[in-house]
Amino acid sequence: MPNDEERARYATMSIWIALSRDKVMLDNLVTASRGEGDWQPLAPRTGFGGWSDDYASILPLLRPLPLNLFDWQF
Numbered sequence: 001m002p003n004d005e006e007r008a009r010y011a012t013m014s015i016w017i018a019l020s021r022d023k024v025m026l027d028n029l030v031t032a033s034r035g036e037g038d039w040q041p042l043a044p045r046t047g048f049g050g051w052s053d054d055y056a057s058i059l060p061l062l063r064p065l066p067l068n069l070f071d072w073q074f
Helices: 004-008 023-032
Strands: none
Touching: none
């Protein structure tokens, strides 16, 4: 989250998701961030099928954003 000074300069935040079949690659990402990143595993969703070559819709994952993004709670 940007602090007040950064927000005054219109800084925003991003949420990134890293995907890999190789757990070692994801572990290396956590190690390389040296505690500066807040990497954590995604919790599985019940009733949600994974992506495949035949199905890759992000629509079931979208949710409305609040009017003020700085009020967003994760």
